[in-house]
Amino acid sequence: MNTSDVLKIVDHTLLAQTATWAQIREILDDAMKYHTASACIPAAYVKQAAEYVQGRLPICTVIGFPNGYSTTETKVFEAKNAIENGANEIDMVINVGFLKDGRYEEVEEEIRKIHEACDGKILKVIIETCLLTEDEKIKMCELVTKAGAEFIKTSTGFSTAGATFADVKLMKEHVGEGVKVKAAGGISSFDDAEEFMRLGADRLGTSRLVKIMKQTDNGAGY
Structure with missing residues (x-):
């Protein structure tokens, strides 16, 4: 499998509390490249990001993040607001x-209501597997x-x-x-990414794979 096959299912992600617009813009540029x-970026930057990419890249954001214990009404509002601002995909956190x-x-x-609020946009439901039993998963x-x-x-990832x-x-x-299944958190190599894909992951949430590409010779390999 070549790197482009992996990258095309990656949500290139920056969700740090300290994220600045300059850092977000770099994420957007790299994702397009x-x-x-x-x-996948913080909701506060969605409108600015959507205006910046001008339809060249889907914008994903997160709601109820990272703890998931906001009220359903709050999460629904967050989802609607993000989509109004130009988000194409929503990742929500359940109430664990x-x-x-x-x-x-x-x-x-709650998931159903948020899905309805997404108005046809993709919804990904974060279940925070590290906090759950196998039966709960x-x-x-x-x-x-x-x-x-x-x-x-x-x-x-938090x-x-x-x-x-x-x-x-x-x-x-x-x-x-x-x-579909999205794997996120701690994916640090293309070998790991390919194994997640082999096991059934349809999407990967990570920033490290693009960073690896940037460190190689013009993105020619790894």
């Missing part, structure tokens, strides 16, 4: 506490499928761990038809 799937309380209908309904595969979201995603091969394999085995 290396033809990534999107650039509700999941652990067994409030499955509420978790599912399987349950979230069921709930995401029932709620109609396009993707289930492993991690925010908790105790990121994506693992075992989690991607498990999620791929348990999601329903049409639901």
Whole structure:
């Protein structure tokens, strides 16, 4: 597999609290240069980013991030606002506490409401696998499928761990038809990226792969 095959499913990501417009602009420029799937950036920069790329690159942002315990109404507003500002894709964080309380209908309904707010745009549901039991991960595969979201995603990258091969394999085995898997958090090499893809990841959230490309001879290899 060549690097371009990997990069085309990468959400090139910068979500640091300290992110400046200059850094965001660099992320956008690099994402366009290396033809990534999107650039995933903080919501406060979405409007400026959308105006900057002028349709040349999908803009992704995050809501309820990184802890997921905002109210559903707040998350719905965030999603609508981001799309009004030009976001093409939304990554949301579930309420992990509700999941652990067994409030499955509420978790599912929240995803459904946010998906409706996305108005046809792609929704990726972050379940924060490092905080869940295997049974909870399987349950979230069921709930995401029932709620109609396009993707289930492993991690925010801001908790105790990121994506693992075992989690991607498990999620791929348990999601329903049409639901894709995004691995995010700690993906630091093309070898790892290719293994995630082999196990069933349809999208990768990372900034490191583009950084590797920039360090090579004009992006010719790695």
